[in-house]
Every structure is written in structure tokens, then in C-alpha cells.
């Protein structure tokens with residue numbers, strides 16, 4: 120896994136470009152997640168790691184800037200031919216333009232490779248002249264067209280951009296959307312908060328036990344990977360588990376736990392963790408991380424709506440599945456995969472999971488609910504409606520010093536981070552979390 124795939128060096132590989140175009144087709148046409156599509160295409164290819172990095176870089180840049188690139192290409196070819204006639208012509212154009220404008224590949228190399236890609240495809244071959252002409256124009260005129268574009272608005276789908284304006288106002292929405300255009304740094308949570316982690320040049324210590332790396336390269340090659348000194352976790356994602364307070368020696372039920380960043384935090388804080396997730400293949404990721412970090416937790420594959428602990432727990436963490444719109448900078452495919460219908464489906468699952476989490480919380484116990492979403496329907500509105508359903512729970516708002524920066528705390532006392540926070544240091548994912556106490 121490469122931490123900053125869009126930063127990889129650019130060898131002149133046709134196979135890399137072929138893989139990038141195949142990944143783009145999977146994401147844009149089949150609505151498959153980038154990571155999944157990339158993993159499958161990599162498994163079926165014989166690309167060397169460096170060429171693979173280039174393929175991912177092209178695909179990621181194409182998706183991060185998809186709105187801009189599509190608008191640019193449509194300005195030159197108002198009606199791009201449909202895929203049943205033209206095969207991957209649009210993907211070849213988007214990927215070629217991404218190379219030219221965002222990966223700074225020399226024009227002759229990018230255009231020549233696009234011509235070869237078209238030549239190799241039985242449908243796109245009929246559009247080879249068009250691809251050649253359009254990409255030459257992109258190379259010449261693209262930078263000045265780009266300078267006139269509204270990048271923030273174009274690279275977010277209208278339905279999301281409009282709802283962010285309604286919820287956050289135009290100025291903040293623009294900053295959120297702009298934050299999604301930057302390649303995010305790699306954040307590590309250290310197993311021991313007092314580990315100085317000075318063995319990576321330029322590591323930025325964000326807070327105790329949290330470091331940030333830029334140009335980190337392959338995760339497996341970073342100092343401390345094999346010794347299990349850390350795990351990868353966005354800085355904002357490391358905050359919700361801390362809202363449970365001191366869990367040393369206590370039982371914590373960690374619902375929707377995979378891939379396990381929060382499980383590892385709780386286990387390293389000395390808790391006896393029961394980690395529940397519905398996806399066994401994702402639980403295996405927690406098992407790997409526990410083994411690597413020499414931490415332990417009980418792992419249970421179950422639907423958290425049905426499963427119950429033997430006895431109600433004093434601490435319950437529910438990190439609910441969501442639209443994940445807070446993580447777009449790390450998942451540039453998300454905007455093009457999600458729809459308003461996904462939001463509605465996520466909301467009803469979240470409310471069922473909250474009811475289940477409520478049933479697992481002991482009297483006097485603490486329940487923390489978290490989502491990596493910017494949408495209030497998945498965050499604060501879930502909590503408001505849970506508190507109306509369950510009058511035996513009350514919000515236990517955060518104190519001003521609990522999470523390193525009081526900007527992260529809402530007027531109601533919940534945690535809410537936005538991708539634009541700490542922008543000068545590389546930003547953070549958007550997370551929402553609320554802490555509730557069970558009264559009776």
C-alpha cells in the first residue's frame with residue numbers, strides 16, 4: 120500500500136496506463152470502490168511496484184479532479200461518444216488529461232501513451248484521432264481553462280455540494296471541497312504515547328501519540344511497522360475512542376470495529392475489548408493488526424443489531440457505517456459512488472444500531488457514537504432522535520480541553536471535525552462523535 124499514490128514517480132509504462140483506465144472504468148461505470156477495483160486489477164497484473172504506483176496515481180488524480188477534467192474534455196468535445204460504441208475512450212481522455220495537468224507528465228509521453236491505449240482497444244481505436252486531437256489541446260490550452268474553472272464546486276457532485284452549503288454555508292463548503300483536492304498526509308497513532316517516533320525524517324508530532332508523515336511511501340517499509348509500534352489512523356479518527364475516558368482494566372464493547380483503529384486504541388489503553396463487526400473478512404484485518412501490535416481483544420463476527428454481550432457494558436463505542444463523506448480526501452472515488460439514496464439507507468441502519476448500542480450500555484455507563492460523515496442526518500440528528508426515544512440517556516458533553524482544540528467541540532458539546540481544520544498542517548478527516556450517559 121502506498122501512502123501518497125498520487126505522488127509516485129512517473130515511468131513511461133503503457134501497462135500502468137492500461138491498469139489506470141481499467142480501474143477508472145470499474146469505479147465510474149460499475150460503481151466499484153477505488154481500493155477494491157485497484158486491488159483486483161493489481162492481483163491480475165504483473166506490474167512492478169513502481170509501475171503500480173503510477174497506475175494508482177493516475178486513477179486517484181483522475182477521480183480527485185474528475186469534475187474539472189470532465190468539464191474540460193466536454194468543452195473540447197461537447198458529445199463524447201457512448202461507451203457501447205467507444206469503449207474506454209472517455210477514461211483514456213480523463214486519465215490522459217490527469218497525467219498532463221496534475222501529474223505533470225510531458226505532453227509527448229502522455230499523448231503517445233493514450234494513442235497506444237486507443238490502438239489496443241477494439242472500440243476506442245475508432246476514436247484514436249479524436250483522443251489525439253483532444254489531448255493535444257488539453258496540453259496546450261488545459262492550464263488556462265483550468266485557471267478559469269471553479270475547482271471546488273466542479274469536483275463535488277451537485278447534490279453533495281448543495282447540501283454542504285445548506286448545512287455549513289458557502290464559505291465553509293468551499294474550504295471543505297478545496298481540502299478534498301489535496302493529497303492527504305499519512306497519520307499514525309503510536310501504541311505508546313511517549314514514543315518519540317523520531318526515526319522518520321520530517322515526522323510531525325500532532326499531539327501525544329499522533330504523528331503525521333508526508334511522502335511516507337510504502338507503509339510496510341516505515342520504521343516501527345514490524346515491531347507494531349503504531350497503526351495507520353487519521354488524526355480525527357483517533358479522537359472518538361478517547362471520549363470514553365479512562366478504560367484501563369474495564370470492559371469495552373466496540374461495535375462496527377473493523378478494520379480496528381479504535382479497537383487498537385482501546386486495547387493499548389488497557390481495556391478488555393470485545394470488538395464486533397458484521398464482516399468476517401474485515402475482522403481478519405483487526406486480527407492482523409492486533410498480532411502486529413501485540414495487543415489483544417475478543418473478536419466477534421455478528422450483526423450488532425442482533426448480538427448482545429453477556430451483561431450490559433460500562434463502555435460502548437459505536438463507530439457506525441455511514442456515507443463516509445468526511446473521508447473524501449482519502450477516498451476520491453466516494454463522491455462519484457454515493458447518492459442521496461445511500462444517505463437514507465445509512466440513516467435507518469444507524470438508528471437501529473444506536474438502539475442496539477443503547478441496549479448494551481449498563482446503567483451509569485457511557486455510550487460514544489461516531490461517524491466519519493459530514494452529514495448532520497448521520498451525526499447530530501441521530502443523537503437528537505435517540506435522546507427523544509431513550510429518555511434514560513443524556514448527553515455528556517465534552518470539556519474544552521478534552522480533544523486538543525476547542526474548535527472541534529460543538530455548542531452542544533459533541534465532537535465535530537472538518538477537513539479544513541488544521542489545514543496548515545495537512546487537514547484532517549471530517550468526524551462526528553457524541554458521548555452519552557445512561558442514567559438508569
Ligand SMILES: C[S@@+](CC[C@H](N)C(=O)[O-])C[C@H]1O[C@@H](n2cnc3c(N)ncnc32)[C@H](O)[C@@H]1O
Pocket residue numbers: 374375376377378379380381382395396397398401421422423424438439440441
Ligand atoms: C466506519 S467502519 C468502522 C471503522 C472502525 N471502527 C475503526 O476504527 O477502524 C464501519 C464498520 O461497520 C461494519 N458494519 C456494518 N453494518 C454492521 C452491522 N449491522 N453490525 C456490525 N457491523 C457492521 C462494517 O463491516 C464496517 O467494518
